[in-house]
Amino acid sequence: MAVHAFRKLRDFLNSQVIGQPELTEHLLIAILADGHLLVEGPPGLAKTRAINALAKGIEANFHRIQFTPDLLPADLTGTDIYRPETGDFKFQPGPLFHNLILADEINRAPAKVQSALLEAMAERQITVGKKTYALPPLFTVMATQNPIEQEGTYPLPEAQLDRFLLHLVLDYPDAATERRILQLTRNESIRGESDMPEPLSQKAIFAARQATMSxxxxxxxxxxxxxxxxxxxxxxxxxxxxxxxxxxxxxxxxxxxxxxxxxxxxxxxxxxxxxxxxxxxxxxxxxxxxxxxxxxxxxxxxxxxxxxxxxxxxxxxx
Missing domain, CATH: 1.10.8.80 (Magnesium chelatase subunit I, C-Terminal domain)
Structure with a gap:
């Protein structure tokens, strides 16, 4: 049953990401609702680990992009590369052509880079020169923001914020959860990699999306x-x-x-x-x-x- 498979995936995510059940649940909600997440929280709260674990649990590829002030739109979309042997240009796809994207510290990139990501999120396509390229049918962006340090950041425009399906605000774990995190890092076998469920196929995800709409x-x-x-x-x-x-x-x-x-x-x-x-x-x-x-x-x-x-x-x- 499809619901059972998603619950097993949720349990696996919770075994890999300690103390963030809201994050793991809303990752699955975003996948089912075909949307993107903006996650705000201090460093070290397993945001990268969560989406990486999600990529392991489904048949999808994952790419992490560290947003910095010197990032260029072509660093996301890809660019045309000149081939001297043929005398023409060939498009080299960028990281946005993966299924799951982690846009780490998204507010550290300038407006041009954010607009390139905006087109990908809103239209599920990117434009390079005069050509437009479709992104994969399964495409989810999880962007992160650090609420502590705001120096050298570019606030996200309202139009881009509106493209995010969900905005989660994470906080530090409590004492009991902190102990479990210590145990997890001390003994790698606690991670339960052997209990990883059979990866969900993209076909099953699209079928589950249709089921939710019915x-x-x-x-x-x-x-x-x-x-x-x-x-x-x-x-x-x-x-x-x-x-x-x-x-x-x-x-x-x-x-x-x-x-x-x-x-x-x-x-x-x-x-x-x-x-x-x-x-x-x-x-x-x-x-x-x-x-x-x-x-x-x-x-x-x-x-x-x-x-x-x-x-x-x-x-x-x-």
């Missing part, structure tokens, strides 16, 4: 998704304080992402229908990066999570 969703749940989105655009209709916190609401991509991620979560839990709990469970990671807070909210120290807390309290669930 799940039943009640009109009331659809309306709940819409009302959550509308509350970010028309906050004055719900609460004056909320209206003072939001400068711009979320785009229609947020509605699509909420439904797709809720469907993926319901499918992973073995249900053939979507509940309001599925929507609220993914709402923070779907909406957090799409909200543009007002100057008043920033001055008051109000975070996007606090805004979403208020929205979820004000919008009644069916």
């Amino acid at each position: 799940l039943h969703i009640e009109p009331a749940v659809e309306n709940y998704i819409v009302q959550l989105v509308i509350a970010t655009r028309q906050p004055a209709a719900y609460d004056e304080t909320l209206a003072s916190w939001i400068e711009y609401g979320v785009s229609p991509r947020a509605s699509i992402a909420l439904e797709r991620c809720a469907r993926a979560r319901a499918w992973l839990l073995g249900r053939d229908f979507v509940t309001p709990d599925d929507v609220t469970a993914v709402a923070y990671n779907v909406l957090r990066h799409r909200l543009i807070l007002s100057y008043q909210a920033e001055a008051d120290g109000v975070s996007a999570n606090q805004v979403l807390d208020k929205i979820l309290n004000l919008v009644p669930a069916p």
Whole structure:
């Protein structure tokens, strides 16, 4: 059964990445919902390890790109190479032609590089010169940001942030989890590489995506998704304080992402229908990066999570 195979993959990821169940779950949700992740957290929280383990668990190739200020668009897309023996140019594909991409410290690259990645994420293609090249059907970008050190960084534009299906915020593990990490690094056999499941085929992933889209969703749940989105655009209709916190609401991509991620979560839990709990469970990671807070909210120290807390309290669930 496809759900069972995905659960085995989730268990394998959790055995390889200690103390980050939200990250491993949302990696699978992103694969099922055909989207990209932005992961924000301090260094050393196994972000690279997680997507590398995911690449081992499915029939896909993985490439890590370290974003730096001197990176060029051609370093991502590839370029035309002149062949003296034939007298013509031949396209040499870049790292974006892999299935799983880790864009490490994405905000350290300048705007031209980010725009090249934006085309790949949004259009599933890259353009070099006058030619356009399609990317693999299975294509997922996991980008990371370090919230601690901001010197020499280029903030991601809102248009690019909107392309990310999910925005996860990771924190340091607790004491018990830290001990398990020590045990894992001390004894490599604890990793359980022998328990690695049979790699999922890309055909199985595409079939699972179709299965998630066939799940039943009640009109009331659809309306709940819409009302959550509308509350970010028309906050004055719900609460004056909320209206003072939001400068711009979320785009229609947020509605699509909420439904797709809720469907993926319901499918992973073995249900053939979507509940309001599925929507609220993914709402923070779907909406957090799409909200543009007002100057008043920033001055008051109000975070996007606090805004979403208020929205979820004000919008009644069916």
